Amino acid sequence: MTESSLPGGSVNTVVRVGNTVRRTASARTPYVSGLLELLETAGWDGAPRHLGVDEHGREVLSHLDGHVAWEPRQPAAVSSDASMVAVARLVRAFHDLTAGSALAADQEVVCHNDLSPRNTVYRPVGGELRPVAFIDWDLAAPGERIHDVAHVCWQYLGLGPSVADAADAARRMRLIADSYGLGRRLRRGLVSTVLWWQDRCWRGIQAEADAGDPAMRRLRDAGAVTEVRTAYRWVSDHRDVLERALG
Incomplete structure (x- = not known):
């Protein structure tokens, strides 16, 4: 074929x-x-x-039919509040299914570890595009619930200098945490986990590129390291605003 x-x-x-x-x-x-x-x-x-x-x-x-949001410019419905609620609930659903399984080993759940609009399938629900499935599970591994929730906040909200309103981003982080059902104790560490992801990401790309990995070299040469480091600085600079909204 x-x-x-x-x-x-x-x-x-x-x-x-x-x-x-x-x-x-x-x-x-x-x-x-x-x-x-x-x-x-x-x-x-x-x-x-x-x-x-x-x-x-x-x-x-x-193959999962639908719209995969891999291009920079997307329909407004992809980044709407309703889609953030749906993403958080999808993550909670597969986390709950893996909790206590052999695949989760000694961790809370199995994490996807690469959740982003580019790895999400959207379909019309009630006349608007909504997330219905995740793809690219290659990095899935045992982990903590907050790891995936933080990755969702970073990637789906685009936390970084392109965010026009830090207060609104903070509100939407709260919306994601609420929709997932993340407890108050855990959400106190949500911003620090976003920063952990960003730091881990740029350092990992740099190290693997230096070691000769061709895919990581392409990412580095395309500016991925600089982009993620800039996003890290933005989250650090707005940490107080983001954390206050989480309560």
Whole structure:
């Protein structure tokens, strides 16, 4: 069957073949396939189905129809308050399904670890685009609930210098925490976890690029390290505003 490249992939080569997606397998593939099978068994529709390995050794996943928000400019509905509520509830749903599982090991849950609009499928719900599923589970691993919630705040709200109103970003962080059901004790650490992610991200790209990883070199050369460091400084500068809103 004809293969067509899918947009947005900056690390792995991803193609569509019919109603399937083919991705280069890695050492992470067995863990990710086990996670997707757990979510399928639970009847959760917020992730693709793992369909095995093809004749080229690539993992085969079901293709999820819908709008994937990988381009910089998006319909307003993608970043609306209603979509933030829906994203938070989707994250809570798969966290709850993985809590206590063997895949979560000694951690609270399994975290996606790369939640962003570019890894989200949107479909019309009540006449407006809303998030209905997550893709690109390659980085999924045991972790803490707050890790994914903080990543959602960073990526879906675009926390950084492009934010025009820090107070409104703070309000929307509160909305995400409330919609997820993040307890008061945990939300006190939400901003510091955003900063942890940003610091970890730019340092990881830099280190792997220096070690010769071609995908990380492309990211670094495209300005990713500078972009994330700038976002880190913005969150640091507005930390008080963000934390006060979380209560």
